[in-house]
Amino acid sequence: MKIDLRSDTITQPSQAMKMAMFAAPLGDDVFGDDPSVIELEELAAEMFGKEAGLYCASGTMTNQIAIKVHTNAPGEVICDELSHVYKYEGGGIGFNSGLATHLLQGNRGRLTATQIEAAIQIDDIHFPETQLVSLENTCNKGGGSIYELAALQEIQSLCQTHNLPLHLDGARVFNALIASDYTALDMGNVFDSISVCLSKGLGAPVGSVLLGSATFIKRARRIRKLFGGGMRQAGIIAKGGTYALQHNIERLMEDHARAKALAEALEACSYVNGLLPVDTNIVVFEVDSNVGYLNTLEKLKQQGVWAAPFGANQIRLVTHLDFDDAKLEQTNAILKNLY
């Protein structure tokens, strides 16, 4: 038995998704005539009220392309110190776009307009010019934390005042939408560009979509080619993304409920020192240094439960499409009797 909670990226495409992919009409997407890629890009853009979309190999690629298109070095990007664009994209902001990163310390990965306002550089030749603000919703390293719509709207109006583009790393934006009272159209209204992962909670095997205005996406298409991300009969994988958007959004609430149940089980474990609040599908907990997190990961693995290390004595569990109630019961029993 293996229960894999390392990430929501580990899901396998379902039989129905594979059948849809198998039947997808294909073309050459570098020439712009793969009907299944076009279908996905149009569907995603329409959901968020954006003019256009661009299908890319990964969320790292959509984020890095967005940063490149929005900016013009020298300059800086403002983001939270926990953000994926800074922490988990290999230093791409400096490498790909030649920018400095202006890190702020938010609340579980979430920034406020006040914080950002204080960070925007004044016009002085000593300082890197602030050129972009990048936010994450939900925030992975914040334990799946969610922004309030009002907080995002305040940041939007601040950015408009300063003529700064605003990007959303929405790798798990649908988790935020399912757990909150705002919609995809609200996100489209707030942000100039949005990156959405199809291969996380939505369960498609490959890819992310970048959304924005028609002129933004036209430029992004050029950068995607330059990054080596132009794919030919990509419709065969894009179809999995379309299927995911059509079938796998509402069910994210099950993942959130199971994450809460895991958190409850962990709260009762003596070797657990604390947990981040569980708002969506991510559970981050800290183990007692007596038992150690590497040892705990190893013990869990021996019993079939795979989890991910998440910093000093911290472990992350992520619920997903292939984690059902039977597996939840088994996992809870294993967690309770681990030591």
Ligand SMILES: *Cc1c(COP(=O)(O)O)cnc(C)c1O
């Ligand atoms: C997974 C993830 C990405 C993109 O990751 P890829 O593995 O490159 O697709 C971007 N941002 C966040 C917050 C993520 O969790």
